[in-house]
Amino acid sequence: MPDEACGxxxxxxxxxxxxxxxxxxxxxxxxxRKTAFRIDEREWIQxxxxxxxxxxxxxxxxxxxPATSATPSSADLDTLWHTIPTQWIISFADTNNxxxxxxxxxxxxxxxxxxxRIRN
Numbered sequence: 001m002p003d004e005a006c007g008x009x010x011x012x013x014x015x016x017x018x019x020x021x022x023x024x025x026x027x028x029x030x031x032x033r034k035t036a037f038r039i040d041e042r043e044w045i046q047x048x049x050x051x052x053x054x055x056x057x058x059x060x061x062x063x064x065x066p067a068t069s070a071t072p073s074s075a076d077l078d079t080l081w082h083t084i085p086t087q088w089i090i091s092f093a094d095t096n097n098x099x100x101x102x103x104x105x106x107x108x109x110x111x112x113x114x115x116x117r118i119r120n
Contacts, residue, residue: 002066002092003033008047009060009088018059018086028063036075037063060086060102067093070101077109086114 006028011021024047030038039061047058061084065073070091081087082105091099102114 004037006037006063010056011059062088065091070099082107
């Protein structure tokens with residue numbers, strides 16, 4: 001089984017439109033990377049300072065669930081990621097049919113499923 005992967009989605013938000021323009025892979029430094037992710041703090045800080053300089057902001061975080069569904073785990077919800085507009089999870093539980101879902105996390109540990117469509 002592969003490790004969980006993680007990254008940031010950068011772009012511009014205009015009113016109700018989120019225009020994701022760039023994916024930035026980030027290192028997973030969790031001790032148990034097969035079942036968890038922890039973003040390298042140095043990379044995260046660099047990204048936070050570099051993104052606005054390019055006119056982009058962090059609009060989402062994405063990570064994978066190599067063996068479970070694309071549903072936020074209790075560990076996912078027990079983070080401060082509610083401060084980021086969107087959370088994306090890609091599941092490889094069925095390797096022939098990966099599933100990508102977007103969510104918005106709330107400060108109270110709940111989340112909402114964002115039924116968005118992806119356009120090129």
